[in-house]
Amino acid sequence: MPDGYLLTTTSQNVGWHRTIEHRCSSTPHRHGEHVVVWPEVGSATITVEGQLWPLTLGEGAWLPAGTSHSTNGESSTVLCCTHIQPLAWEGDVGEPHIVTVNAALREMLLHLARTGMPRDRRLRAQRVCLETIADEARPVVTLPVPRDPRIRTVAESIMADPSDDRSLEEWAWRTSTSARTIARAFRAETGMTFTQWRTRVRMVNAVELLGAGKPVGVVARRVGYATISAFSAAFSRTMGRPPRHYQATRD
Known part of the structure; x- marks a missing residue:
């Protein structure tokens, strides 16, 4: 954090960030x-305390100081990270959650990161940014990543190819493990059934693809759905919003 700053924004776009x-x-x-981690355009996913969080344009992940996180290095979406001095934040810190990062705030944060200006003017603009961040604890749709070695191979295979439609029994045969053991391990590790967890994987991957500008029909096929209607219904049930909300358009 530069001396005298209240906040500063970094980016995966190395073309304009000066402290890589x-x-x-x-x-x-x-x-x-x-x-606050937010996509500059489109949608993306990040990992927060071992769970995958999907983010769409207009959303940011509020991460209190000391929160373990990582970005998706393979994402085609440019992710920005706004670092805030703890003493400059007057609101409740709370737990990690989703906040609003609207178009005006995004443009101001990027302008501050790219443009030099007198110290007093920068401080005034930074205070406006802090006031604009909507500290609303919106629901987070997360993806717990199993660590149990009995199901790690299954989980990694599905995350690599969300369209994989093999049944629990087929995975049991492939891994020489009983279907009951796999089912119990998924429930214990993720709080979800095997089918629920696989659906969640598909939706989180769909967020990435939609944010990268892929058409809904292409996204549906890549995550294992034969029809757009079936995909849209599953997506809306899981994410609480239709796929078009996550498509790569500026608000």
Whole structure:
């Protein structure tokens, strides 16, 4: 954090950020400041305390100082991280949650990051940014990542290919493990059934693809749905919003 600043914004776009070593990265890490992670355009996913969080344009992940997180290094979406001095934040810190990062706030944060200006003017603009961040604890749709070695291979395979439609019994045969053991492990590790967890994987991947500008029909097929209607219904049930909400358009 530069001396005298209340906040500063870094980006995966190395073309304009001048202190590359302080960017958020795909390796789990923590910051001494509060951080708001938000997509500059489109949608993306990040990992927060071992869980995947999907983010769409207009949303940011509020991460109190010391929260373990990482960005998706393979994402085509540019992610920005706004670092906030703890003493500059007057609201409740709370737990990690989703906040609003609207178009006006995004443009101001990017302008501050890219443009030099007198110190007093910068401080006034930074205070406006802090007041604009909507500290509303919106629901977070997360994806718990199993660590149990009995189901790690299954989980990693499904995350690599969300369209994989093999049944619990087929995975049991492939891994030489009983279907009951796999089912119990998924419930214990994720709080969801195997089918519920696989659906969640598909939806989180769908957020990435929609944010990258892929058509809904293409996204539906890539995550294992034969029809757009079936995909849209499952997506809306899981995410609470239709797929079009996550498509790569500016608000």
